[in-house]
Amino acid sequence: MSLPHPAADVIVIGGGVIGLSIAWELARNNVSVRVLEQGQFGQEASWAGAGMLPPGNPAAARTAEARLRGGSHLLWPEWTEQLRSLTGIDNGFHRCGGVEVSLPESHESLDARIAVWQAEQVAIEPLATEHLHTLVPALHPEIARGYLLPELGQVRNPRHLKALLQACASSGVDLRPGTPVVDFVRSGDRISTVRTPCEDFTAGEVIVAGGAWTRTILQRAGLETDFEPVRGQIVLLETRPSLIRHVIEVGNRYLVPRPDGRVLIGSTEDRVGFEKRTTAGGIAGLIEFARRLIPELGNARFERCWAGLRPFAPGGLPRIGRVPGTSNLSVAAGHFRAGLQLSPMTAVLIRKLILGQPGDEWSDELRPR
Template identity: 35%
Template structure:
C-alpha cells in the first residue's frame, strides 16, 4: 500500500465518505482513515431524513444550501447504485410538521415566504393525508412535499464503496495520533504503526474533530450532542410521510418500519441508551400516532452528533495552517448536507473558490 497521496481524509462517516467519493471522481489519489469502522458513529445512528424544512427556518443561505443538497440525491442515488450496487433507499415521501400551538403556526407561516416547495395544510388536510394521526392536538401543519429520507447506513457504505471502486483507499480501525507539520504546512498524518504523506489533509471526524485537531495545535468551537432513537415495526402502514415536531419525529421506512427520534444530551460522548429517553420518545410518538402503541419494538440506539456554537458547519481551510482543512459540525443534518459538502470540499482541493453558504467564518472557530 502506498504511503503518499493527493488527499488524506480523517474520518469515514457520511461526510468523509462523501468527500472521498467526490475527490475520487476527479481522479485524486485518496486515503480515508477511520479510527473505528466506516459509518460507525453518528452516520449509522441517523434516521436519514432529508428534512430541509425541519430546522432551516432562520437563515436563507443555509436553507438554499440544504435545498441544493437535497436535490442532488436523485442523481446521487442512481450513481451510487450503478457503481457500488447499493440501493440507498431514497424515498420522496414528504414531511408534515404539525403546528402544536397558534404561536408555532405563526412561525411556520413565515417559512412559506422563504421556500417555494412547501404548502400549508389545514387540520382537515392533515387528517386527509395522514388519517391515523391523532385529531385535535394541532392547528394544521407545514407540508414539505419534496423532502424525503434515505437509509443513512447504506448511503455511507455506498459512498465508501464507490470511492474505493474509483481508486480510493480506506484504512479502518486506524486512529490518527498526530499530524506531520513543516512549519505551518500539513504534509500528512501519523497513525500508531504508519506515517502517510499527502498534499492535503481534511479532518471530517464529526463530534471527534475537535479532539483530532488538537494534534495540529488547533481548537474549534463545538460540542458533542448525544441523540437516542428507537425503531418499531407494524403490521400495516401507519403513516406515509415523515412527521416532525419539536418533541419527536417519526420516519417511515420500507416494510412498515418506523424510526422515532431523537433526544438531545449535550456535552457527552456516552452512547449508552437510557430507559427514560426511549420512554419519552415513545410517549410523544404515540400521542401523535396512537396506533404506534401496538407496533413491535425492534431496537434502540444512540449516536453522538457534532454541533457548533453557531449551528453552522465548519467547512474550509483552517486559518494559519496550510494544506489542512475541516468539514464538521453538521449536527442533525449530516445526511442531508453530505452531497453538497463533498462537492464543496472537492472544489476547495481543486482551488475553486467556494461560496461560504454555510456561514463559515474563521474567527468563530477559535475557542
C-alpha cells in the same frame, strides 16, 4: 517509528457520511484519496441518524445553511442514481413528503418553521383539519393543524453508507479502517505527516471529517476548536406498512416511516460528552411523544433503540474549509442534526477548495474560525 507510507493527494480523516462523500467526490475528479477511520466505516453518527432529508431551494435561499441544504436537495436524486449505477445498491432515497404538525404546547414553533419554508419558497401546503386526517388517518383526532412539505425526502442511511464505501473502493480510494489518527507533524503552516499507531502517512492536503471527535483530532495538531458531541437517542418500532406514509414532525422531534412498516422515533438532544448510551427517560419520552401523535404506535413491536454522537459547532452551522493559520489542513464537521442531508453539497464545497475551482461566496460564512 515507521517509514512514511507512499503519499496520496489527499488524506481524509474520519469515514462517516461526510468523509466518505468527500472522498468519493474527489476520487471521481481524479484526485488520489486515502481515508483513515479509527473504527469501521460509517458506524457512528452517520449510521445512527434517521435519514430525514428536509427540502430546500437554493434559488431563494438567504443563509449559508439554506444554500447548503438547497444545493444538497438538488444533488440527492443525482447522487442516488450515480451510486446505484456504480454499485448496484439502492440507498432507499425517496421523497416521501413530510407533515409538520403542532401539539398544544408548540404552536409558536410551527409558525416559525412555516415562515422559514415560505421565505425559501419551498413547496408547502396548509392542511385543513379534514385534509390532514385524510392524509394521515392514524393521527390523534385532536391534532388539528398541519402543513404538507411534499418534497421532504428520506434515505436509508446505512445503505447509503454502504453504497458510498463501495463507490469509493471502486474509484480507487485507499480505505483504511481501524486506523486512528493519533498525531500530526507540522512544519510551519503545513501538516507534513499524519501519524497512526502503525504507519505514518503524507499527503498534499489533509481534511478532518471526524464528526463529534473533530476537536480531539485537531488538538493533536496543536489547534484549539469548539466542536462538541451532542447525543441523540432514537427508537425503532415495527408496525404495519402504511400506518403512516409521511415523515411527521413537531419541532425537533419526528416520526420517520420506512416502507417496510418500521417507524423511527427521534430524537433527544443530550449534552453528556462522549457517553453514547440510551437512557430510560430518553427512550420513554420518545415513545410517549410518538403515542401522542399516532396512538396506534402504542401497540407496535419495540424493535430496538440506540444513540449516536452528533457533531455540534457553536453557532449551529457546520464548519467547512481551510483551518486558519494552515495551508493544507481543512475541516468539514459540525453538521449537528443535518449531516446526512447536507453531505452532497459539503463534498462539492471541499472539492472546489482542493481543486482550486471558483468557490461560492455564500460559503464564506461556513469557514472555520
